[in-house]
Amino acid sequence: MSSNDRQIIAEIVNKLETSWNAADGAGFAQPFSEDADFVNIRGEHFRTRVAIAKGHQVIFDTIYRGSSVQFEVESVRSLDSGVLLAHLKSTLRAPSGPLEGEHHSLISIVVVQDGNQWRIAALHNTLVAQPPSFNTGKTASE
């Protein structure tokens, strides 16, 4: 990856993180394109920046009230000129409620250039499972 690609992703990820930690749904949605796709850890599919803002404000005010997230950029690569793919490790801490505790997930984002702006066109999130509940025979190299 180029340092510029990494910088583009870092700015977007910083906006997501600071907005989540301020419980700001509109701010969280700001880096997304208007027609963005968002798949959450429950396999629910949201579409449009407006829906992403609204849905996040709801969880910031309810099940994730008082929560904080920390994102770590795991990898960034270019898929085409003007299209970046990044993977983020997320650590979410919820102080109370049905999701009380610390949750780890892995996020993919596809970021597309639109003029001078880079926007998230698609985000997909999956909880990281706890240490294996079964032996798949995988080796460390997989």
Add this chain to the structure above:
Amino acid sequence: MSSNDRQIIAEIVNKLETSWNAADGAGFAQPFSEDADFVNIRGEHFRTRVAIAKGHQVIFDTIYRGSSVQFEVESVRSLDSGVLLAHLKSTLRAPSGPLEGEHHSLISIVVVQDGNQWRIAALHNTLVAQPPSFNTGKTASE
């Protein structure tokens, strides 16, 4: 979406489905680019077509032995010239073992044109949660 975009995705999805149902790891990996990224339902991140083939052959021969999948294309859209985003609904049926039963998931794929070929550059999969374990206040429009 254009009918051509949908046809590109349909051919790729058909290859994934028939290969899974034939327990053919190399066939399953064939539509991926050499440096593809794959995030599975456990939040594990695999890289390269070779690793995707190997990892799938292992699960086809063990925990998913005798399983079948059915993919339904939920949506296809163009992110840029030569870059498509699609979402797939997956139904997996495992006849026995620790994952016996029927499992529903939602998959995102990013497909990139490389000459005459279209290849999956990134796949991300999340199990669809059972009916809400809590009320997030979401409305049907979200």
